[in-house]
Amino acid sequence: MHPSIRLELAKRWSEPHREHHGADHLAEVVRAVDLLAALGLTFDVETVRTAAWFHDAIYDVHRADNVERSAALAQRWLAPGTGDRVAEIVMATRDHVAPPGDLEAAVLCDADLSVLGSDPERYDRYARAIRAENLHVPDSEYRRLRSRVLARYQARPHFFATRPARALWETCARSNITRELRSLGRPVAV
Template identity: 45%
Template sequence: MPTEDLLIDWIALLHRCGTTDDPEPYGRELLRRWSEPWRRYHTTEHLRAILRHVDDLAGHAADPDAVRLAAWFHDAVHRPDRTENEERSAALAVRALTAAGLPADRVAEVERLVLLTATHAPAPGDHNGEVLCDADLAVLGGTPEAYAAYTAAVREEYGFVPEPDFRTGRAAVLHRILALPALYRTPAAHHRLTAAARTNLTAELQRLGESDENGES
């Protein structure tokens, strides 16, 4: 799918944030990363969806552009066969945004937000973190058809993992998400997505031969 719209948005974002360098080359490098051939879910379409959800929830954020920057970097390093993807993505953000001349405090905030996507557990009152995490988890609250497409893409991305191991690991991820104090923290996402997300997650656990032992949030 064409990505020039994303590149245009990236360039505008970096200029709003006060870059002292040409943002286009690094925008193209980020899009190259998001387009790596082994990606099936963590693709430019995922990036586009996250940015769209951030725009929808931007009024809740203390620094919407910091959240947008974090969205660009949060899965910029994604190797399904490796761990520490969030840490590597955060380090990439620090290097790139520092080289672009952005203020150190904003760079630090982007780094913090990217690392937060490892747990999706922002502290109470962390409005930037709430927006990013809700945007990243919004896919869970989609229609049953959209959720099925999401789970199929995730399975394909982890196609090298044997089925029993994948089922065990996937169930652990779903239980961790369902154990969060709330699936969504922003009022808009909470009211719009929680019920559908719980239905989708519970149905997937049942397909995996598991059950949700956690109460509703």
């Protein structure tokens, strides 16, 4: 990626309204991508790193099309073939479900969700940061919406698409989400 693009993206990732979706999150995602590569997954690491830089490049809590806009930004800013491929990978983060056979998209989704499988203290900071990004939402509505999102993850057979990610983060992610759902007042399926 050209240094001028990286600089422009770094400015976006440093916007003051980003409590979770900021530079620290980007760094965690890139580290998770590199960790999955180090554990033996064979994928286009540079393309996934580039997709990580673009995946939340546009982040406005008042809009529902951030992923699409971030993917379109990759298409505009990167060379045609690269931009299209990065956009495809970024689009998988909308629901964190990679298309069948798309290992690069699976790795980015897993890396993006890796915070779910972090230690409880880090997870709690993440949950507080998500709430801080959404202070405009009344508490009862936030609890309802956040519970719905977490329950969708909880209902999945696996949070993570790749075996190494499951081995690293699945157990903690289940525990963290169960704990947060309880704190939100939502009944938890066991």
